[in-house]
Amino acid sequence: MENVIRIMTPVTTEEIRKLRAKDNVLITGVIYTARDAAHKRLVNLLNEGKELPIDLKGQIIYYVGPAPAKPGYAVGPAGPTTSYRMDPYTPQLLKLGLKGMIGKGTRSKEVIDAMKEHGAVYFGAVGGAAALIAKSIKKVDVVCYEDLGAEAIHRFYVEDFPAIVVIDSQGNNLYETEPKKYRIK
Amino acid sequence: MSSKKMTEPRRSAIKKELRYVAILRIGNNSEVSYVREIKAEVIQNTVRDLFLQANYFIGKDVYDKLKEQCEIEESPVGKSVLKQIIENDEIASKEQIPICQDTGLAVAFIELGQEVLIVDGDFNEAINQGVREAYTKGFLRKSVVSDPVFDRKNTKDNTPAIIHVKIVPGDKVKITVTAKGIGSENMSSLKMLKPADGVEGVKKFVVDTAVNAGPNPCPPIIVGVGIGGTMEMAAILSKKALLRPVGQYNGDLRYAQLEDEILQEINKSGIGPGGLGGRTTALAVNIEYFPTHIAGLPVAVNICCHASRHAEKVI
Ligand code: SF4
Numbered sequence: 001m002e003n004v005i006r007i008m009t010p011v012t013t014e015e016i017r018k019l020r021a022k023d024n025v026l027i028t029g030v031i032y033t034a035r036d037a038a039h040k041r042l043v044n045l046l047n048e049g050k051e052l053p054i055d056l057k058g059q060i061i062y063y064v065g066p067a068p069a070k071p072g073y074a075v076g077p078a079g080p081t082t083s084y085r086m087d088p089y090t091p092q093l094l095k096l097g098l099k100g101m102i103g104k105g106t107r108s109k110e111v112i113d114a115m116k117e118h119g120a121v122y123f124g125a126v127g128g129a130a131a132l133i134a135k136s137i138k139k140v141d142v143v144c145y146e147d148l149g150a151e152a153i154h155r156f157y158v159e160d161f162p163a164i165v166v167i168d169s170q171g172n173n174l175y176e177t178e179p180k181k182y183r184i185k
Numbered sequence: 186m187s188s189k190k191m192t193e194p195r196r197s198a199i200k201k202e203l204r205y206v207a208i209l210r211i212g213n214n215s216e217v218s219y220v221r222e223i224k225a226e227v228i229q230n231t232v233r234d235l236f237l238q239a240n241y242f243i244g245k246d247v248y249d250k251l252k253e254q255c256e257i258e259e260s261p262v263g264k265s266v267l268k269q270i271i272e273n274d275e276i277a278s279k280e281q282i283p284i285c286q287d288t289g290l291a292v293a294f295i296e297l298g299q300e301v302l303i304v305d306g307d308f309n310e311a312i313n314q315g316v317r318e319a320y321t322k323g324f325l326r327k328s329v330v331s332d333p334v335f336d337r338k339n340t341k342d343n344t345p346a347i348i349h350v351k352i353v354p355g356d357k358v359k360i361t362v363t364a365k366g367i368g369s370e371n372m373s374s375l376k377m378l379k380p381a382d383g384v385e386g387v388k389k390f391v392v393d394t395a396v397n398a399g400p401n402p403c404p405p406i407i408v409g410v411g412i413g414g415t416m417e418m419a420a421i422l423s424k425k426a427l428l429r430p431v432g433q434y435n436g437d438l439r440y441a442q443l444e445d446e447i448l449q450e451i452n453k454s455g456i457g458p459g460g461l462g463g464r465t466t467a468l469a470v471n472i473e474y475f476p477t478h479i480a481g482l483p484v485a486v487n488i489c490c491h492a493s494r495h496a497e498k499v500i
Contacts, residue, residue: 022262067286067326076324077277077286082368082401104368105401105460126266126459127368127403128492130286132273149339150286150326162269164262164461174262175400178462182260182455 006160010058011099013119019165021172025123026160031060031102033154035081038145039089046092053144054153057097060123064102065150066140067130075137075156079130080104083122087111094118102163106175116171123163124174136161203356206302221298221356223500225306228358231498232315232346235362236291237323239494240283243274246430247407247468247493254405254465263463267405270458270491285492288325289364291316291346292424298355309348317342328367349421361428361497369402369490375420378482387412387484388447394486395451395467400460403490407431408451408470410444411485413477423487426471428495435472444470 007015009029019025032054034042042052063083067076083103090101091114099120104127115122125133139157146152167173204222209215248271255267277284293312303311320327320343329344330337353359374394378386387410395408411422434441448470457463468491477483 065286065326065328067283067288068324070280070282070324073282076326077283079286081287082371084401104403106399124400124459124461126269126273127400128285128366128490129269129273131277131280131282131284132269134282135276149341166461174461178260178262179399179455179457179460180462182263182457182462182464184453184455 077130260463266458372398
């Protein structure tokens with residue numbers, strides 16, 4: 001296993017540009033959650049020329065809709081959701097200074113191009129490791145869109161959130177490079 | 186046991202506190218038959234308990250297979266993904282919290298004995314009530330929208346369940362539930378092949394569906410395949426196939442061999458755990474088949490993630 005890199009949010013473009021596909025990272029600080037419905041609202045605001053309820057500069061968005069928390073827990077199981085559903089909205093957010101996304105599954109060419117242009121990375125978390133991932137989430141607040149329930153935008157206070165750089169700011173993509181190494185013709 | 190011949194409920198049944206009711210069949214020599222009464226509430230409570238069980242406890246078959254693959258996985262990243270999944274499943278069962286935050290659509294397969302009389306309530310509503318209780322009281326996520334195209338409003342209790350009922354002989358009810366995550370459901374596919382496509386056509390379609398899904402359905406996956414019947418029959422069979430334990434092959438040797446060949450083919454793809462490379466892309470391929478039309482060969486592929494959550498009970 002490669003060395004583990006610790007990062008604190010908010011992050012700088014320089015820090016993010018240094019990360020390489022396959023780096024294991026542990027994220028500490030605040031990360032924001034948003035899924036399709038919240039992305040749609042954010043982008044609608046932008047299209048109307050309005051301000052966003054959160055400043056995305058240097059931030060990381062986690063694509064997640066947690067299960068309800070049992071009493072005594074900060075959050076319920078909270079693993080990543082499939083990222084491609086956010087692809088149509090992502091380039092606009094990257095333009096505003098969003099530096100990282102955490103999800104699972106492939107991204108579109110448009111997203112990867114925007115990541116290269118603005119200096120951002122796409123982290124993968126293990127899909128279906130929701131109970132384990134939730135252990136690193138210490139506190140949760142709702143930021144906005146409470147009516148969306150699990151899909152509202154939340155602020156997660158995380159400590160050593162485990163992720164792997166799947167696509168770096170140069171466009172190196174583990175989903176492309178790694179399976180090839182194990183493919184049997 | 187046929188209801189015609191049954192004269193009196195067995196003593197053992199009475200000891201087990203099963204309730205039987207006598208039915209006088211007027212116009213048929215006034216013969217008496219017995220049917221077993223089951224309260225709708227019992228169905229409801231069983232459905233609730235099964236959904237909780239399925240969501241918190243991974244099956245031993247899946248768990249053992251994950252451990253086995255973790256031992257032999259060559260890719261370091263793949264191995265670490267498998268380790269995280271195993272640790273996750275252990276945490277979920279120990280703390281009785283959901284394995285995955287997507288606690289799925291609620292699907293129930295019911296085998297209803299024809300000598301059973303459901304009393305004190307509506308059968309379908311009992312199932313939905315069981316789902317409602319599990320999802321609202323068991324800290325499961327509510328992921329159902331009422332209308333697929335227009336409103337897409339959350340029903341807030343994960344109902345309605347998707348219910349498949351089959352009437353079978355006997356006086357028992359077998360309930361099998363599965364909580365089906367959409368990440369892998371979205372990667373599923375159905376195709377009406379031509380008979381001439383044959384076994385090679387089937388193989389290609391199943392392998393392509395699984396491999397094209399790449400990292401999206403949370404590999405390692407389980408592949409359910411339904412072959413034959415009509416379009417909807419193939420789809421239902423593919424979901425049923427996912428309920429068969431990992432490692433248990435089809436009873437027909439030819440299909441068992443096909444399962445094995447497809448599994449090996451998928452694992453040659455290198456997709457690996459989490460799609461991050463490795464030998465473990467699928468844990469099992471389960472095929473169910475049914476007679477079909479002379480001019481047809483429907484094939485449905487239902488993909489399930491490693492969080493294959495199902496549970497069953499006979500009442
Ligand atoms: S595909 Fe399965 S493991 Fe992955 S997020 Fe969905 S339910 Fe969870």
